[in-house]
Amino acid sequence: xxxxxxxRICGCTADHPQYIAKETIMGSFERFCYFKCLDxxxxxxxxxxxxxxxxxxxxxxxxxxxxxxxxxKEILFLKKxxxxxxLFSGKRGKITRNLFGKLFPGFLWQFGELGxxxxxxxxxxxxxxxxxxxxxYGWGFENLLGLDPYIQNPQRxxxxxxxxxxxxxxxxxxxxxxxxxxxxxxxxxxxGVLKALSNHxxxxxxxxxxTPLVDSYGWRKFGNSWAMWDAPRHLHLFTVKSMAIAxxxxxxxxxxxxxxxxxxIWETSRLFSLSPEAERIETVSQKELERRQKKIKKxxxxxxxxxxxxxxxxxLRKS
Numbered sequence: 001x002x003x004x005x006x007x008r009i010c011g012c013t014a015d016h017p018q019y020i021a022k023e024t025i026m027g028s029f030e031r032f033c034y035f036k037c038l039d040x041x042x043x044x045x046x047x048x049x050x051x052x053x054x055x056x057x058x059x060x061x062x063x064x065x066x067x068x069x070x071x072x073k074e075i076l077f078l079k080k081x082x083x084x085x086x087l088f089s090g091k092r093g094k095i096t097r098n099l100f101g102k103l104f105p106g107f108l109w110q111f112g113e114l115g116x117x118x119x120x121x122x123x124x125x126x127x128x129x130x131x132x133x134x135x136x137y138g139w140g141f142e143n144l145l146g147l148d149p150y151i152q153n154p155q156r157x158x159x160x161x162x163x164x165x166x167x168x169x170x171x172x173x174x175x176x177x178x179x180x181x182x183x184x185x186x187x188x189x190x191x192g193v194l195k196a197l198s199n200h201x202x203x204x205x206x207x208x209x210x211t212p213l214v215d216s217y218g219w220r221k222f223g224n225s226w227a228m229w230d231a232p233r234h235l236h237l238f239t240v241k242s243m244a245i246a247x248x249x250x251x252x253x254x255x256x257x258x259x260x261x262x263x264x265i266w267e268t269s270r271l272f273s274l275s276p277e278a279e280r281i282e283t284v285s286q287k288e289l290e291r292r293q294k295k296i297k298k299x300x301x302x303x304x305x306x307x308x309x310x311x312x313x314x315x316l317r318k319s
Contacts, residue, residue: 005035005046009191009236010245012039018046021224021231023055024272032231036214041239043214048188049232056233080118080140087112108139111177114206114315118142120176125197126183130155130163137161147171168196175200178207185211185234195250198318207252207316215239217303218261218269218310225273227265228310240312247316256315257307261300264289265310 006013016035023030033046049055086108116122118140124133127146136144137160144161151165164170178197184190194207201207212228213219214237219226229237238246244254267289293300303309 007037007040007042008044008189009042009238009242010037010040012037014038019043019224021229023231024225024227025230025233026055030232034231037242040242040245041215042242043219043229043237045232045235048235052232076138076140079138083108083139083141084118087117090115105135105139107136114177115204116177116206121145121174121202122177122179123147123171123175123197123200124179124181125168125193126180126186127163130161132179132181133161133163145175168193168200171196171200173200174202174205176202176205178205180207180209180211182210182212184209185230185236185238188235190236191246191249194246194252198250198252198316201318203318205317206255209243209314209316210311211243211314212237212310213239213259213312215241216310217308218266222269222273225269226310227268227272240307243314247314248319251319252316253319254314255317258313258315259304259307259309260311260313261303261309262311264293266296266300267293 003015003018004013005016007016016038018033018035021032021034023032032049034043035046036043082104086104090112111117119142121143122133122136122141122145124130124144124146127133127148130146130148133144133146134157137157142160146161146163147166147168147170148163149165149167151163155161155163178201180197184194187193194209197207212234218228219237224231228234240257247254264286271284271289300309
């Protein structure tokens with residue numbers, strides 16, 4: 001049987017090293033074969049399951065599609081004014097951010113540096129239950145669109161937030177900001193989606209891709225117990241090089257890269273590595289996992305500084 005495979009990201013055809021990953025989140029421990037490209041390093045599933053939907057539990061879909069709550073008008077008014085000042089400061093607000101950065105969400109400072117304002121057109125592709133869009137609405141953003149293939153009914157909140165069922169074929173016009181928050185690793189054709197979204201990005205717009213990184217110490221340490229592998233739901237796990245290649249093929253380039261080790265990934269991976277397959281994994285709350293991980297906070301910050309973290313945010317713009 002031939003082991004020659006072709007990378008779906010860079011096109012390299014070779015006898016790539018193969019790995020066996022197990023489904024862990026749902027406790028089935030079913031095995032799946034992946035290969036790691038010898039050129040770009042992308043770790044990808046060999047055969048995409050035809051019945052991929054069965055690996056997304058009903059409870060998962062119900063939870064991610066539940067809309068959050070809207071805050072009171074008085075609070076919204078105050079937050080809108082604060083956000084306007086932060087966004088207006090833009091790149092000039094580094095001193096202010098150093099002083100008050102922890103008091104307000106990090107995305108406000110980031111958006112200010114990108115030139116995003118409260119009237120900018122923003123798309124959250126694969127928005128799930130739209131929690132991030134509702135947070136943006138709470139800070140005064142007025143032109144928000146969410147797309148998700150599992151949304152059953154369209155939602156509209158005072159014309160500021162529109163949530164639709166569908167994919168990139170439903171899009172029209174251009175956006176100053178497009179967000180793929182832990183979506184690209186789930187896509188069967190990531191290059192096709194990235195290219196389609198780039199066609200709807202304004203000339204000075206930014207496309208932010210948040211995704212796990214397989215060229216990370218976490219993957220090397222935990223192997224198939226690494227929480228971010230998440231077989232078979234994660235079809236493509238990128239490296240910095242493979243993301244750069246994907247961006248270039250879609251007429252984009254990486255202009256900024258932020259590393260992030262997460263709040264509980266290491267502790268979750270440790271839990272997976274200690275769990276016998278004969279029994280279900282110990283149920284531990286997210287808060288408890290975060291509490292446990294705080295013990296190695298300094299070490300994880302060092303990984304962020306070295307660029308060896310489990311996740312990253314790629315800021316892409318047109319070439």
